[in-house]
Amino acid sequence: MKRLATIAGAAALLSGAGVALAQSAAGIDDETEEAAAAQAGPPPMPQPVTMAKRPDATGGEALYVEYCAMCHTANGMGTGLLARRVDTPILEERDNLAAAYVMVAARNGIGNMPAVPRGELSDEDLQAIADYLAAGPHEVTP
Numbered sequence: 001m002k003r004l005a006t007i008a009g010a011a012a013l014l015s016g017a018g019v020a021l022a023q024s025a026a027g028i029d030d031e032t033e034e035a036a037a038a039q040a041g042p043p044p045m046p047q048p049v050t051m052a053k054r055p056d057a058t059g060g061e062a063l064y065v066e067y068c069a070m071c072h073t074a075n076g077m078g079t080g081l082l083a084r085r086v087d088t089p090i091l092e093e094r095d096n097l098a099a100a101y102v103m104v105a106a107r108n109g110i111g112n113m114p115a116v117p118r119g120e121l122s123d124e125d126l127q128a129i130a131d132y133l134a135a136g137p138h139e140v141t142p
Contacts, residue, residue: 046074049140060132063125064092067116081112092138102130 049069051057057065064072071078072091082089091097106126109115116126132138 048075049073054140060128060130061138063121064129064132067121067125068129071113078113088137091133092136092140094133095137097133097136099127099130099134102133103127106130 047053049065051062051065054061054065068091070076073079074090078091079089086094088094103126105113106116106121106129121129
């Protein structure tokens with residue numbers, strides 16, 4: 001019985017070796033393919049938008065980058081949540097934002113967005129951001 005098991009085991013090894021040889025002959029190397037796939041990995045996350053990325057930004061755009069971009073650019077939570085409800089979730093790319101709407105949404109909060117108090121952002125600065133967004137869409141580089 002032990003001899004039969006040894007013969008069956010050897011046959012299984014030889015058939016596995018035959019498959020490996022056939023794959024090798026066909027130019028298929030599973031380990032190399034897996035290693036290449038592991039190295040490639042998922043695409044990189046978009047880089048955060050900061051003033052360092054937009055050194056020429058002024059006025060409402062600069063304020064938007066400082067106060068809003070962390071949530072409302074490509075890798076932001078606000079963009080991800082808006083993508084469930086609107087076709088253009090990146091605020092700077094939208095052409096349908098009224099300044100008054102931006103002011104109310106920011107001051108009162110909307111959905112998961114918390115209210116932005118006057119102690120954090122003055123009325124004048126918020127108005128500059130609202131005017132900037134209302135003048136969109138803006139072509140922005142990541």
